[in-house]
Amino acid sequence: MSALLQTRGVGKAYGPFRALTDVSLSIEAGERLAIVGPNGAGKTTLVNLLTGLLAPSEGEVYFKNENIRGHGPVVLAERGLARAFQLVHIFPALTVAETIAAAVITRQKKRWRLFSNLAADRDVAGRVAEVARIFGLERRLDTVSRLLSQGEKKLLDVASAFALDPEVILLDEPTSGISTAEKHGIMKTLIAAAERAGVKALILVEHDMDLVAAYSTRIVAISEGKVLADLPPKLFFENPAVIEIVVGKRRH
Amino acid sequence: MKPPPQIVAALFGVAALAVFPLLAPTYYAGLMIPFFAYAIALLGFNLLFGYGGLLSFGHAMFIGFGAYGTAVMAGVFGVKSFELALAAVVLGSALAAIPIGLLCVRYTGIFFGMLTLAFGMLFHSFLFKFYYVTGGDSGMRIPRMNILGLEFAQYNKITFLTGPFYYYCLALLVIAAFAMWRIVHSPFGLHLRALRENSRKAEYLGVHVRRFRLAAFVISAAFGAAGGAILGFRIGLADPELVYWTQSGQLVFMTVLGGFHHFLGPVIGALAFTFLQDQLQSLTQYWRFVLGAILALLVIGFPAGIAGWADLANWRLKSRKAAA
Numbered sequence: 001m002s003a004l005l006q007t008r009g010v011g012k013a014y015g016p017f018r019a020l021t022d023v024s025l026s027i028e029a030g031e032r033l034a035i036v037g038p039n040g041a042g043k044t045t046l047v048n049l050l051t052g053l054l055a056p057s058e059g060e061v062y063f064k065n066e067n068i069r070g071h072g073p074v075v076l077a078e079r080g081l082a083r084a085f086q087l088v089h090i091f092p093a094l095t096v097a098e099t100i101a102a103a104v105i106t107r108q109k110k111r112w113r114l115f116s117n118l119a120a121d122r123d124v125a126g127r128v129a130e131v132a133r134i135f136g137l138e139r140r141l142d143t144v145s146r147l148l149s150q151g152e153k154k155l156l157d158v159a160s161a162f163a164l165d166p167e168v169i170l171l172d173e174p175t176s177g178i179s180t181a182e183k184h185g186i187m188k189t190l191i192a193a194a195e196r197a198g199v200k201a202l203i204l205v206e207h208d209m210d211l212v213a214a215y216s217t218r219i220v221a222i223s224e225g226k227v228l229a230d231l232p233p234k235l236f237f238e239n240p241a242v243i244e245i246v247v248g249k250r251r252h
Numbered sequence: 253m254k255p256p257p258q259i260v261a262a263l264f265g266v267a268a269l270a271v272f273p274l275l276a277p278t279y280y281a282g283l284m285i286p287f288f289a290y291a292i293a294l295l296g297f298n299l300l301f302g303y304g305g306l307l308s309f310g311h312a313m314f315i316g317f318g319a320y321g322t323a324v325m326a327g328v329f330g331v332k333s334f335e336l337a338l339a340a341v342v343l344g345s346a347l348a349a350i351p352i353g354l355l356c357v358r359y360t361g362i363f364f365g366m367l368t369l370a371f372g373m374l375f376h377s378f379l380f381k382f383y384y385v386t387g388g389d390s391g392m393r394i395p396r397m398n399i400l401g402l403e404f405a406q407y408n409k410i411t412f413l414t415g416p417f418y419y420y421c422l423a424l425l426v427i428a429a430f431a432m433w434r435i436v437h438s439p440f441g442l443h444l445r446a447l448r449e450n451s452r453k454a455e456y457l458g459v460h461v462r463r464f465r466l467a468a469f470v471i472s473a474a475f476g477a478a479g480g481a482i483l484g485f486r487i488g489l490a491d492p493e494l495v496y497w498t499q500s501g502q503l504v505f506m507t508v509l510g511g512f513h514h515f516l517g518p519v520i521g522a523l524a525f526t527f528l529q530d531q532l533q534s535l536t537q538y539w540r541f542v543l544g545a546i547l548a549l550l551v552i553g554f555p556a557g558i559a560g561w562a563d564l565a566n567w568r569l570k571s572r573k574a575a576a
Contacts, residue, residue: 051456077458085456091449094442102446105439106458114467115434118442160457 002065003028004168004201005050005081010059011225012045019045020225022059027168029200032191034216036206036246042225043205044086047172050203051083052076063168077106082166084158086173086205092146096137096156099145100128103163127163134193135159151178151186158190162197169194170203175211183208187215209247213237221246258515265516266426273418281414287526288421289315289482292428294507294518296475301504302512303436304468305448306357309365310372311503314473316379316495317345318480323392323490334397334485341477349473350466357465360451372500379492391491394484413486421482428475429519435471436515444468505547511557520558 003026012020020042027033037043048054049061052068052075061068063081073083091099101118104127105111118124132138135155140148145156158174174190175183194202206212212219212233219236221229229242236242273281293315300306321341325331331340356367379386386392396404399420404412435441447454447461455461484490493499502525510521528546532539554561 073455074458074460077456083456085453089450089453089456091446091453093449094445098442099446101439102442102454102459103457105443110439111443111458111460112440114438114440115431116438117434118437118439121439124439157453160453164458 003062004064005203006062006065007046007050007056008060008062010046010049010056010061012042012049012054013057018225020049020056023222023227024059025220025227025230027201027203030217032202032204032215032217034204034206034212034219035222036209036212036219037222037228038246041222043222044172045225046222047083047170047203047205051081051170077103077164077166080165080167081170082161082164082168083170084161084172084174086176088150088153088177089157090145090148090153093144095142095144096132096148097125097128097141099156099160100131100163101125103160104128104131107164131159131163134162134196135189151182154178155186155189159193162193162199165197167198167200168203169199169201170205172205173207174204175206175208183211184214187211191215209243262429262516265519266422269422270419273414278410278414281418282410283526283530284418285413285421285486286483287523288425289479289486290503290506290522290526291425291479291519292482293476293479294503294510294522295428295432296472296479297503298507298512298518299432299435299444299475300468300472301507302514302517303441303448304444304465306360306465306468307365307504308356308368308469308472309497309500309504310368310370310375311472311476312495312497312499313368313372313375314345314349314476315480315483315499315503316375316490316492317341317348317473318477318482319394319484319490319494320379320386320392320480321345321477322481322484323394326395326397327393332398334399334481337397338478338481341481342474345477346470346474349470353466353469353473357462357469369497369500372495372497376492376495376497379495386492387490389492391489394488394490396488397485417485424478424482425519428478429516432475433515440464440467505543507557508547508555509550509557511559511561513556514559514563517557517559524558 005027007023007025010020010023023046035043035046045054049056052071052073055069063076063079068076101124104124108123129138132141135158137152137155137159140152145153148156154174154177158171161169171190175186178186204216216233218232220227221242223245228245229236229239272284297308297311300308318341321344322337325337325340331337352371356364359367380388398404399417402416443459444464446457447459447464451461480494483494506521506525507518509524510519511517529539529543532542536542
């Protein structure tokens with residue numbers, strides 16, 4: 001099976017500072033890949049390279065066997081690569097329905113319709129309602145986003161990414177800022193939604209090792225800009241040296 | 253389906269505007285022509301500012317495109333039909349706005365504002381200095397044209413402007429407002445608002461940030477030119493003063509006065525400003541001082557403008573009713 005998303009010898013330097021060196025990864029359909037590592041290891045840089053926000057200093061990134069160099073996030077969003085952010089990214093003055101609709105419009109290729117009445121478009125409204133239901137936001141459709149609770153904002157951020165019907169979705173700490181009690185609930189919602197939406201691969205950047213252990217099928221550990229380990233969870237958690245680097249001293 | 257309250261308000265507004273010249277003194281009916289011109293221009297301006305989040309300080313340039321374009325069409329090419337001239341300047345300004353927009357929309361915030369200001373000033377000095385082409389400080393004359401076959405030259409100027417031309421401009425405003433209403437309620441309009449709110453997030457949802465900003469810029473230029481053509485037709489002159497940067501400031505003032513969060517805010521702002529300026533000018537030679545004070549009070553006390561204030565009053569009325 002060919003890889004959905006692949007990096008070949010990717011590196012990134014910001015002036016004299018090397019954020020990432022020689023990263024080669026291949027993400028296949030059916031995988032739930034967790035990217036872990038201490039703060040400053042280069043996780044965010046890797047995510048930005050994978051989604052076309054940054055161009056690598058060396059090496060190439062391929063999405064569905066196509067080099068993404070020169071394609072920004074907009075083109076990748078159209079082709080099926082979505083991202084939700086670590087810090088909540090919403091459109092404060094838009095309603096929940098409008099936020100999701102923004103993605104649905106992209107998916108249904110309606111963005112250049114200058115004179116068509118969006119409110120009367122049943123295809124868009126139907127899909128918006130469907131996505132909102134999956135994320136439990138169906139009663140909030142007309143709420144202005146800035147009035148949502150922190151958890152709801154996070155869900156909306158992810159829901160709008162899902163509304164693109166992506167093949168690969170990249171979740172940057174989807175449960176940051178959410179209470180421990182809710183974390184598993186949200187992860188289950190996300191994974192169920194991903195399966196239902198036909199997402200083929202899920203990439204998860206996560207600090208919480210319990211979540212990583214529970215929901216990933218493969219773990220890539222990054223430290224100081226290099227891939228430290230690339231293992232299935234079972235083997236990963238049998239490797240105390242790697243865990244120590246990733247989480248520092250475990251506070252159990 | 254019940255029509256939205258804004259549509260009801262708009263219908264009332266159109267009806268009121270239609271009977272206005274029958275009831276009001278001719279002088280005030282004549283004052284409505286610049287209102288129509290500015291209202292149309294500001295509908296475009298607010299697509300960029302209110303919906304797209306880009307504040308242009310050089311928008312009077314497009315009004316100048318409209319006025320000077322009409323002067324060129326009528327004076328140089330001898331076009332008699334105002335409709336034809338209008339279509340030409342709207343299209344021409346949209347085309348001219350593409351290269352300017354390409355440069356401007358790479359920036360946001362203050363840099364966008366400064367760059368549009370710079371282009372506006374460049375165009376003004378071009379008009380001022382290239383005397384041979386543009387007539388310099390005396391501007392370019394716009395010969396009388398015809399509207400829908402009606403010869404302006406055969407009428408008394410005031411009768412024509414407060415009669416046929418008044419209704420002609422009202423019709424143009426209705427058409428412009430309807431077109432803009434469709435644009436802001438289209439998928440394009442939603443993407444434009446999304447990128448105003450958070451351009452990084454919008455990009456990841458597939459919003460073409462720069463292209464959409466450019467499109468809004470071009471559309472706003474077309475509306476600005478339409479307004480400029482009307483202003484030029486009325487005074488029979490394409491005046492470089494129309495393009496001076498304080499005029500761009502005035503456009504911003506009108507929009508803020510009316511309320512830029514509101515679809516009809518700019519139209520209300522144009523109306524309020526036109527009459528305010530006229531009344532103040534006849535009352536005191538310090539009218540600029542009074543206008544300045546009003547702007548300061550407005551920004552501090554009523555940042556949502558007249559339309560926002562009306563919304564608030566309406567909401568209070570409703571909640572009082574609900575409480576009673």
